[in-house]
Amino acid sequence: MRIPLIAKLTFATSLILLVFMGVLDTINLKNFRKVMIDYASSNAEEVADIINQSTYDAMLKNDKSSLYHMIGRIAKSENINHIRLIDQAGKVVYSSEIGEIGSVIGKHTDACIMCHSSDGPGISAGSLNRSRIMADRSGKKTLGYTKAIYNQPDCYTASCHFHGKDDVVLGLLDISISLETLRQKLHEYRMQFIMVTCLLLVMSGLLVTILTHYLVDIPVQRLVRHSAQVATGNLDSRVPVTSRDELGELSESVNRMTESLGEADKELMEWADSLEHKVDERTREIKRMEEQLRRSEKLASLGTLAAGVAHEINNPLTGIMLYASILNSDKRLDPALLPDVERVISETGRCADIVKDLLEFSRESSPKKEVVTLHAILDDVVTFFHKQPDFSAIDIRKKYDVTLPQVTVDPNLIRGVFINLIINAGHAMPDGGSLEIATCLSPDGAHVCVAFKDSGTGISEENLSRIFDPFFTTKPSGTGLGLAISYGIIENHGGKIEVKSREGEGTTFVVMLPVSG
Incomplete structure (x- = not known):
C-alpha cells in the first residue's frame, strides 16, 4: 500500500x-x-x-486539659488528619483520634522506624525532625511529620514537673497531613x-x-x-519553478533534462523522416518498376489472348447474333420464347462488346465513360444471377448506401468486373452459401466502395499474393484471366481492387472507384 x-x-x-x-x-x-x-x-x-x-504555657503548668483542647482545635484544621503526643516510652498520651490514647507505639511504626531501624545505627529523636509519606486506613496518601519535644530549662526547673535535667527529649509531636x-x-x-x-x-x-x-x-x-x-x-512539458531550494534546483534540472530530450528527439525525428522519405522514394520507384514489368507482361499476355479471341470468338458470336436476329424477326416464333431470344441477342451483343473492350484494353485504349449509379448496374447483375441454376443455393443479399454518389465509368466494363467477381464467389461456394453486396463511401469521401463478401472456402495466403496475375488459376477449367482483366479495367478507371481472405473463412473483394467530379 x-x-x-x-x-x-x-x-x-x-x-x-x-x-x-x-x-x-x-x-x-x-x-x-x-x-x-x-x-x-x-x-x-x-x-x-x-x-x-x-501549648507552651499549658505544658509548663501541666494543664493537660488546656493542652489537649488547643491541640484538638488545631487538629480540626483543613488537611490535618490527626495530631498525637507520644511520651518517651512510646505511649500515646493524647491523640485527635480518641481510640489511640493510651496505646503504645512500636519501634517499627511510621513515627519510630527511622530512629529504631535495625539496618543501621540508631538516630536520636532529638537530632532531626522527620517527614514521611504513608497511607492512612482508607489507603489514601498522607504526609507524616514527627517533631521532637525538647527538655528546656523552663521545664526541668518548674516545680510542677518531674523531668530531670539530663532528659534531652521529653516526647514526640506526630502530625499527619492529608x-x-x-x-x-x-x-x-x-x-x-x-x-x-x-x-x-x-x-x-x-x-x-x-x-x-x-x-x-x-x-x-x-x-x-x-x-x-x-x-x-x-517533451514540451515543463515543471514550474516556484522556489530556490533543493526542490527548485531539482525542477530546473528536470526541465533542462527534458529540453535536452526534446532536442534529441527532434533530431531523431528529422533523421527518421528523412530516412523514411528516402525509403519511400526508393520503395515507390521499385514498385513503379515492378508494376511496369507486371503491366508489360500482362499486356503481352492479353495481346496474345486478344488475337486469339478475334479469330476464334468473333465469328461464332457473329453467327449467333445473325441467327438470333433472324429468329427474332420470324413471325412464326412462339411469343413465349420472344423474351429469351431477345435476351440471347442482348447478351451476345454484350459479349461482342467485351471482346472489343478486351482488345482495346490490351492496346491501352481509354474506356467509354459516362456518369452512372453503381446501384443500377449491381441490380441488373444480381437479377441476371437470380435466374442462374448454379446460384439457386446462394443467398445474395444487398446492403446499399442510399446516399452513394455517382461515378464516371464505362458501364459495360464495370458490369463485366462485377459479373466476374460474383462468378468467382459462386465457384467458392459449390454447396451454397451467402453473398453480401455492400456499397459505401470511403472515409476520405474520394471513392465509392463496392464489397463482395462470400462465405466460401477462402484463399490461402500463398495464392492471395498472385490472385491478380494473368493466367493464374486454381480451377481446372479456368483461364486465369478474369481477375487480371478486372484489375486492369478498374485501374484504367483510376480505382483499385483489394482482397481480404482467410482459408476456410470466406473472401471479400472491395472495388473502389473515384467519385464523379
Whole structure:
C-alpha cells in the first residue's frame, strides 16, 4: 500500500513531539510532586511550631486539659488528619483520634522506624525532625511529620514537673497531613499537560501538513505529472519553478533534462523522416518498376489472348447474333420464347462488346465513360444471377448506401468486373452459401466502395499474393484471366481492387472507384 510522503512526515513529527512531551511531562510531574511535598512538609513544620508555641504555657503548668483542647482545635484544621503526643516510652498520651490514647507505639511504626531501624545505627529523636509519606486506613496518601519535644530549662526547673535535667527529649509531636489535595492538584496538572500536549500535537500536525503540502507535496506532484507527460511523449512539458531550494534546483534540472530530450528527439525525428522519405522514394520507384514489368507482361499476355479471341470468338458470336436476329424477326416464333431470344441477342451483343473492350484494353485504349449509379448496374447483375441454376443455393443479399454518389465509368466494363467477381464467389461456394453486396463511401469521401463478401472456402495466403496475375488459376477449367482483366479495367478507371481472405473463412473483394467530379 502506498503511503503519501505528507503522511509520513506528519506521523514522524507528531511521534517526536509526543515522545518529547511525554519526557517533559514525566520530569515536570516529578519536580512538581517534590515541590508540593516540600511545601506540605513546610506546612507541617509550621503547624508543629504553632502547636509548640500555643501549648507552651499549658505544658509548663501541666494543664493537660488546656493542652489537649488547643491541640484538638488545631487538629480540626483543613488537611490535618490527626495530631498525637507520644511520651518517651512510646505511649500515646493524647491523640485527635480518641481510640489511640493510651496505646503504645512500636519501634517499627511510621513515627519510630527511622530512629529504631535495625539496618543501621540508631538516630536520636532529638537530632532531626522527620517527614514521611504513608497511607492512612482508607489507603489514601498522607504526609507524616514527627517533631521532637525538647527538655528546656523552663521545664526541668518548674516545680510542677518531674523531668530531670539530663532528659534531652521529653516526647514526640506526630502530625499527619492529608495529601489528597496534592493528589488532586497533580491530577489537574497532568490533565492540563495532556490537553496542552494534544493541542500541540494537533496544531503541529496541521502545521506540518500544511507546510509539507505547499513546500514538498505540491512540487513533488508537479514533478510526477511532468514525468507522466514525458512518458507519454510530451517533451514540451515543463515543471514550474516556484522556489530556490533543493526542490527548485531539482525542477530546473528536470526541465533542462527534458529540453535536452526534446532536442534529441527532434533530431531523431528529422533523421527518421528523412530516412523514411528516402525509403519511400526508393520503395515507390521499385514498385513503379515492378508494376511496369507486371503491366508489360500482362499486356503481352492479353495481346496474345486478344488475337486469339478475334479469330476464334468473333465469328461464332457473329453467327449467333445473325441467327438470333433472324429468329427474332420470324413471325412464326412462339411469343413465349420472344423474351429469351431477345435476351440471347442482348447478351451476345454484350459479349461482342467485351471482346472489343478486351482488345482495346490490351492496346491501352481509354474506356467509354459516362456518369452512372453503381446501384443500377449491381441490380441488373444480381437479377441476371437470380435466374442462374448454379446460384439457386446462394443467398445474395444487398446492403446499399442510399446516399452513394455517382461515378464516371464505362458501364459495360464495370458490369463485366462485377459479373466476374460474383462468378468467382459462386465457384467458392459449390454447396451454397451467402453473398453480401455492400456499397459505401470511403472515409476520405474520394471513392465509392463496392464489397463482395462470400462465405466460401477462402484463399490461402500463398495464392492471395498472385490472385491478380494473368493466367493464374486454381480451377481446372479456368483461364486465369478474369481477375487480371478486372484489375486492369478498374485501374484504367483510376480505382483499385483489394482482397481480404482467410482459408476456410470466406473472401471479400472491395472495388473502389473515384467519385464523379
